[in-house]
Amino acid sequence: MKPYRWLPFGLALVFLSGCWDQQLLKEERTISIGGLDQDESGMLRATVSIRDDFAVQTAVEDKNEIHTVVARSTQNARQLINAQVAGNYSAAKMRVLLFGEDLVRNHDIMPYLDAYYRDSRSPLGARIAVTQGAAENFIRLKKVGTRTIGVFVDQLLKSTKDMDITPNVNLQTLHPLDRGYDFCLPYLTSSNGIPTVDGLALFSGVTMTGKLNIDDSRLYLLLSDVKSKNLTITLKSVNREQASSYDFVTFAVHRFHRKLRVSVSQNRIKATLQLKLKVYVVEDPSDHLYKMKVMHQLEKLLSKELTEKAEQVIYKMQQANHDGFGIARRLMSYYPDFWKQINWNKEYPRVSFDTRVSLEILNTGITE
Incomplete structure (x- = not known):
C-alpha cells in the first residue's frame, strides 16, 4: 500500500483522540x-x-x-x-x-x-x-x-x-x-x-x-459614569417639607453626560464634577407638566435637589475613604511628583469637590 493512503488514518487518530485530563460532570x-x-x-x-x-x-x-x-x-x-x-x-x-x-x-x-x-x-x-x-x-x-x-x-x-x-x-x-x-x-x-x-x-x-442606600446607589452610579439603560429616580417635586404621594415625580434617565476634572493648586486637590441628565417623566401625580412654565420650574427644582443629593453621596464616600471616581488614578497620571509626596488615605477626605447636576425634561409622556 502506498504511504499516502495511510494519511487519512493518521489524521483521524490526531483529531479523534480523547482528552487525557477530562473531568466528567456526573x-x-x-x-x-x-x-x-x-x-x-x-x-x-x-x-x-x-x-x-x-x-x-x-x-x-x-x-x-x-x-x-x-x-x-x-x-x-x-x-x-x-x-x-x-x-x-x-x-x-x-x-x-x-x-x-x-x-x-x-x-x-x-x-x-x-x-x-x-x-x-x-x-x-x-x-x-x-x-x-x-x-x-x-x-x-x-x-x-x-x-x-x-x-x-x-x-x-x-x-x-x-x-x-x-x-x-x-x-x-x-x-x-x-x-x-x-x-x-x-x-x-x-x-x-x-x-x-x-x-x-x-x-x-x-x-x-x-x-x-438604594437611592444613593443609583446616583452614585451616574456620578461614577456607569452607563445607564433602565435607571429611574423618584424625587420630591413640590412641598418638600411634607410627605405626600402627590408631591413626587419619577423620571427615567434617557441620556447623561458626566465630566470630571481634577486639579492641584498650592498642594490642594480640587475635583470639579458636572453631571447633565436628559430624562423622560414616567410618573407625575400632580399632572401639571403640560404647562411649559411648570415644567421649567420642575427642571430647576430637580436639578437643585439632585445636586444636594450628589453632595451628600460624595460626603459619605469621603467619610468612608472610598475613591469610587478614580481621583487617585488621575493624580498618578497627571501629577506623579505630587502623588509620591502625599498620604492618600489622609488626603482624600480633604479633597474639595465642586459638584453640579443639571436636568432637562425631554418628554412628559403620552397623556396630558
Whole structure:
C-alpha cells in the first residue's frame, strides 16, 4: 500500500483522540453559591450550597444540600468540604460568592479570592456581594419560593444590575491588576426571610468602610459614569417639607453626560464634577407638566435637589475613604511628583469637590 493512503488514518487518530485530563460532570458535586464568614475563633467559616444535578437534569423538584466548615484558608475549606460530600467538590459552576460584613470590615478581601485566581477552572463570572450579618444565614435559607438560594440570589443581583442599582462586578473585575480607584459591592439584607438588595457596600482599598442606600446607589452610579439603560429616580417635586404621594415625580434617565476634572493648586486637590441628565417623566401625580412654565420650574427644582443629593453621596464616600471616581488614578497620571509626596488615605477626605447636576425634561409622556 502506498504511504499516502495511510494519511487519512493518521489524521483521524490526531483529531479523534480523547482528552487525557477530562473531568466528567456526573462525577462532580458543583456548588451554586458559597459564603465566607469570620468564625468566633478567628478562623474562616465557609458555607456552600450544592445543587442536586440529578434533580435538575430530570426536571424533578430542585434540591440542594448545605455544608459548613471552619478552615484556615479558602483552599483548606475546599479540602474539608470535599471530605463531607459524595463526589468531587467543584466550584466551576458557582453563581454567587457572598462575604459576611464582619469578615470584610476586619480583613483584606483579596487573600480569600487567591485560590479562585490560581485555578484555571474558576468561575470568574460569579457575582460577589456583601451580606448584613453572616453569609451562612442567607445560604441556609436553601430555597426562596421554587428556586434554590443560589439561583435566586444570582437572578436578584442580575436584575439589580440591569436596573442600574448595582454595578457589574464579579470575580474577574475584582482582580487586583489595576488600582487607583476603589470598588463597591452589592449589599444584601434579609426582609422576612427573603434576600434583598439594600444598596452598596463601599470599600477603601480592600476592606469595607461604609454603605450607601438604594437611592444613593443609583446616583452614585451616574456620578461614577456607569452607563445607564433602565435607571429611574423618584424625587420630591413640590412641598418638600411634607410627605405626600402627590408631591413626587419619577423620571427615567434617557441620556447623561458626566465630566470630571481634577486639579492641584498650592498642594490642594480640587475635583470639579458636572453631571447633565436628559430624562423622560414616567410618573407625575400632580399632572401639571403640560404647562411649559411648570415644567421649567420642575427642571430647576430637580436639578437643585439632585445636586444636594450628589453632595451628600460624595460626603459619605469621603467619610468612608472610598475613591469610587478614580481621583487617585488621575493624580498618578497627571501629577506623579505630587502623588509620591502625599498620604492618600489622609488626603482624600480633604479633597474639595465642586459638584453640579443639571436636568432637562425631554418628554412628559403620552397623556396630558
